[in-house]
Amino acid sequence: MAVNKHYMPDDAAFDKNMAARHTRGRAWQTFFMASTLLSLVVLIILLLSIIDQAFGLVAVKYDVEPEVLAGEGRTLNDLNSAELAAVLAAPYTELANNRETSLSDGVLRSIVLNGLIGTVDPARLGTDPLNELYDGTYTEEVGAKTYGELSREDVVTLLAENGGETELRLEILTRIANRRVLKGWGLFDSLLNRSRIQATIAAAAEADPPTELAGADLEFRSWITSSFFTESMSRQPELAGIRSGVIGTLWVVGITMLIAVPIGVGAATYLEEYAEDNLFNRLIEINIRNLAGVPSIIYGLLGLAIFANAFRSFTSGDFLEGAGGQPSSGNTILTASLTMALLILPYIIATAQEAIRAVPYAYREASYGLGATQWQTVSKQVLPSALPGIITGIILSLSRAIGETAPLVVVGAAVFLSQDPSGPFSQFTVLPIQIYNWIKESDPNFRFTASAGIIVLMAMALTLNSFAIILRNRLTRRV
Amino acid sequence: MESQLSVEPKSQLLSSALSRKKTDDATALLKRPRIGEEIIRYIFLFCGAISIFTTIGIVIVLGQESLRFFTVRDESGALVATLGEFLTTTSWQPYRGAFGIWPLVGATLMTSFIAMLVAIPVGLSAAIYLSEYAPQRIRATVKPILEILASVPTVVFGFFALTFAAPLIRNIVGTDIMPLSQAMFPAGLVMGFMIVPLISSVSEDALSAVPRALREASFGLGATRIETTLKVVLPAAISGIVAAFILGISRAVGETMIMAIASGAVTKLTLNPFEAAETMTGHIVRISGGELPRGGVDYNSLFAIGLTLFLLTLVLNLIARAIIARFREAY
Numbered sequence: 001m002a003v004n005k006h007y008m009p010d011d012a013a014f015d016k017n018m019a020a021r022h023t024r025g026r027a028w029q030t031f032f033m034a035s036t037l038l039s040l041v042v043l044i045i046l047l048l049s050i051i052d053q054a055f056g057l058v059a060v061k062y063d064v065e066p067e068v069l070a071g072e073g074r075t076l077n078d079l080n081s082a083e084l085a086a087v088l089a090a091p092y093t094e095l096a097n098n099r100e101t102s103l104s105d106g107v108l109r110s111i112v113l114n115g116l117i118g119t120v121d122p123a124r125l126g127t128d129p130l131n132e133l134y135d136g137t138y139t140e141e142v143g144a145k146t147y148g149e150l151s152r153e154d155v156v157t158l159l160a161e162n163g164g165e166t167e168l169r170l171e172i173l174t175r176i177a178n179r180r181v182l183k184g185w186g187l188f189d190s191l192l193n194r195s196r197i198q199a200t201i202a203a204a205a206e207a208d209p210p211t212e213l214a215g216a217d218l219e220f221r222s223w224i225t226s227s228f229f230t231e232s233m234s235r236q237p238e239l240a241g242i243r244s245g246v247i248g249t250l251w252v253v254g255i256t257m258l259i260a261v262p263i264g265v266g267a268a269t270y271l272e273e274y275a276e277d278n279l280f281n282r283l284i285e286i287n288i289r290n291l292a293g294v295p296s297i298i299y300g301l302l303g304l305a306i307f308a309n310a311f312r313s314f315t316s317g318d319f320l321e322g323a324g325g326q327p328s329s330g331n332t333i334l335t336a337s338l339t340m341a342l343l344i345l346p347y348i349i350a351t352a353q354e355a356i357r358a359v360p361y362a363y364r365e366a367s368y369g370l371g372a373t374q375w376q377t378v379s380k381q382v383l384p385s386a387l388p389g390i391i392t393g394i395i396l397s398l399s400r401a402i403g404e405t406a407p408l409v410v411v412g413a414a415v416f417l418s419q420d421p422s423g424p425f426s427q428f429t430v431l432p433i434q435i436y437n438w439i440k441e442s443d444p445n446f447r448f449t450a451s452a453g454i455i456v457l458m459a460m461a462l463t464l465n466s467f468a469i470i471l472r473n474r475l476t477r478r479v
Numbered sequence: 480m481e482s483q484l485s486v487e488p489k490s491q492l493l494s495s496a497l498s499r500k501k502t503d504d505a506t507a508l509l510k511r512p513r514i515g516e517e518i519i520r521y522i523f524l525f526c527g528a529i530s531i532f533t534t535i536g537i538v539i540v541l542g543q544e545s546l547r548f549f550t551v552r553d554e555s556g557a558l559v560a561t562l563g564e565f566l567t568t569t570s571w572q573p574y575r576g577a578f579g580i581w582p583l584v585g586a587t588l589m590t591s592f593i594a595m596l597v598a599i600p601v602g603l604s605a606a607i608y609l610s611e612y613a614p615q616r617i618r619a620t621v622k623p624i625l626e627i628l629a630s631v632p633t634v635v636f637g638f639f640a641l642t643f644a645a646p647l648i649r650n651i652v653g654t655d656i657m658p659l660s661q662a663m664f665p666a667g668l669v670m671g672f673m674i675v676p677l678i679s680s681v682s683e684d685a686l687s688a689v690p691r692a693l694r695e696a697s698f699g700l701g702a703t704r705i706e707t708t709l710k711v712v713l714p715a716a717i718s719g720i721v722a723a724f725i726l727g728i729s730r731a732v733g734e735t736m737i738m739a740i741a742s743g744a745v746t747k748l749t750l751n752p753f754e755a756a757e758t759m760t761g762h763i764v765r766i767s768g769g770e771l772p773r774g775g776v777d778y779n780s781l782f783a784i785g786l787t788l789f790l791l792t793l794v795l796n797l798i799a800r801a802i803i804a805r806f807r808e809a810y
Binding site for chain 1: 513515516519520522523524525526527528529530531533534536537540541544600601604605607608609612613621623624625626627628630631632633634635636637638639641642643672675676679703704705706708709726729732733734735736739740760763764767771773781782785788789792793795796797800
């Protein structure tokens with residue numbers, strides 16, 4: 001066969017062309033690989049930058065040195081209850097602003113309340129005399145007074161005679177001595193530039209006038225401590241904890257799942273097992289796909305208008321108390337859960353549909369062949385076989401619900417909670433919203449608290465996700 | 480016969496078999512009304528219908544409250560905001576009574592654009608690498624890692640943008656160019672990486688759906704791997720890839736926490752990505768944080784912004800769906 005020389009290059013040109021084509025190929029391949037690598041690198045940097053800010057050196061300083069409070073060369077450990085009670089009531093001078101001050105009567109009374117009386121109905125606190133609230137050593141005169149009438153002297157004698165030394169010492173340390181974190185550094189900075197940080201503190205003492213850092217102790221601090229899990233919100237970064245956020249998250253996500261899982265699986269069962277191919281059912285299908293693409297903040301607006309405002313008497317729990325009660329706020333855990341349930345429904349439905357679709361048709365035929373009804377077939381054959389797939393979808397939406405922030409800010413999460421969320425009708429916050437509020441704080445030390453919170457949040461989300469991924473991979477392998 | 484069996488709807492199969500013997504005991508069994516079955520069916524139907532209620536709820540809530548926003552009058556009887564002002568003016572200053580949506584839309588589009596500048600090349604490259612180049616072992620490692628990236632809560636990305644990306648970029652470009660610690664560029668950049676997993680997984684599905692035969696034919700004609708990828712596989716999968724891009728844009732437009740944290744808290748119409756400017760989503764979050772009196776102008780304005788956002792993402796999603804349906808190559 002004759003070969004047209006215009007179409008066939010000679011060997012040298014062919015080799016050159018071939019080499020160029022392969023070079024181009026390798027260049028593209030490197031680019032593709034580098035891009036993939038880039039996203040992994042970003043993930044690693046993200047994780048490192050968060051770890052960096054959750055641990056590190058901090059400069060800490062007492063507002064008042066404990067030794068100064070104890071006086072005469074003694075330490076707080078040498079003092080007995082009476083002396084410690086006296087220290088609590090005595091005036092002291094704050095080092096930072098050189099200001100003489102003392103704990104107010106109200107604060108002193110609250111020490112009595114927290115340390116001695118314990119939890120009691122606030123209404124009784126105002127009316128009942130002390131001898132009905134608390135059984136301890138005190139004069140009859142003091143026992144006849146109500147909590148609000150206790151004077152400074154009464155408090156001191158009460159604490160001196162009934163307070164434990166350890167508890168009183170702790171009260172002095174937290175309320176008066178107050179060891180505060182003035183400034184923090186990141187982990188890598190702390191490890192690599194320790195001497196420079198020490199120099200900063202030394203320089204602070206020599207500056208004229210000495211800056212706030214003067215005389216501060218440098219210590220290594222992990223911002224994730226056991227008290228970080230048990231403490232509630234606080235205006236002081238090192239005292240703030242995620243307790244109310246975690247409790248809120250558990251409530252919100254728990255109720256969300258109670259609502260969304262049955263409805264989601266039910267809808268998926270309807271679409272896969274019951275629905276005929278008609279206009280209405282196709283509309284439902286298309287609608288669910290479109291809902292999955294609606295930004296989460298729109299669900300927040302929906303929840304705000306419908307659940308928090310239009311259905312307020314339901315979501316605030318007022319309907320339980322009957323008419324005439326003081327209207328309470330509709331920005332409750334129930335509102336948040338209903339909103340979140342609508343948000344994750346499309347995901348649960350879509351994954352459950354896939355799982356149900358994967359069940360072989362023979363299972364159903366066998367079941368019908370044995371005389372089972374449709375519901376018997378669905379409940380005894382189809383759903384049990386689809387269960388692992390459905391659970392994978394549920395776990396994935398659970399992890400999404402845990403991290404979701406925007407819609408809950410919009411439906412009205414509380415900015416500051418003095419009490420833990422305690423039920424469907426209480427005010428709420430969730431962990432990611434606490435983190436968001438810390439990020440917005442003007443005190444830069446809240447960055448460290450936010451990082452510590454993020455580590456807990458990511459640990460929760462990633463554990464759930466890895467679990468779901470493992471579960472799914474095991475399934476795909478089996479089928 | 481077998482295929483016919485599986486197509487035949489379940490219980491009708493039984494009834495057609497039994498209908499011939501009307502006197503049989505089984506007939507009595509069949510005709511027994513199964514009320515329980517019907518109730519269960521309607522319960523499931525109700526579950527499915529909830530999604531319809533949700534959509535109706537969204538449309539009514541956004542529409543009604545927006546309508547209120549455009550019809551509410553102040554003490555002097557003048558309209559607080561008109562639709563014309565909303566769509567044509569370029570200043571959003573609620574305390575001065577200026578309600579022009581464009582600064583918010585502008586910032587949303589700018590941050591989304593920056594995000595797509597990152598997400599499209601990186602996401603598509605990752606998809607091509609995973610689908611066409613990577614050995615099975617690497618795929619099995621990289622895909623779960625990308626899924627982890629996708630599962631990071633967005634508030635974390637926001638924190639990362641504010642405390643890492645923004646200071647870094649500010650150091651590079653200087654404080655003259657980027658005067659504030661928040662700006663659209665770092666926020667958009669980080670959002671881009673957040674969207675990479677979405678784009679790469681949807682694109683990879685599209686690439687894997689291209690039949691092996693097309694690749695083999697191309698190799699058989701002497702094409703190199705890259706030529707096959709760029710000239711055969713990519714064009715064959717283009718509908719899925721474009722849909723992935725649009726889904727990514729829609730995700731970027733609706734993304735909230737990164738914008739609320741890192742993009743800035745001033746409403747400003749600007750083309751300079753190093754300036755701080757608030758997006759629609761960021762503004763909604765900032766205004767609604769805390770107790771917002773119901774029925775106030777601020778409250779109503781949230782829904783007008785929400786409606787704009789909803790329509791924007793709806794149009795994008797519909798386009799994506801139409802592209803997938805229209806240009807899908809059925810192999």
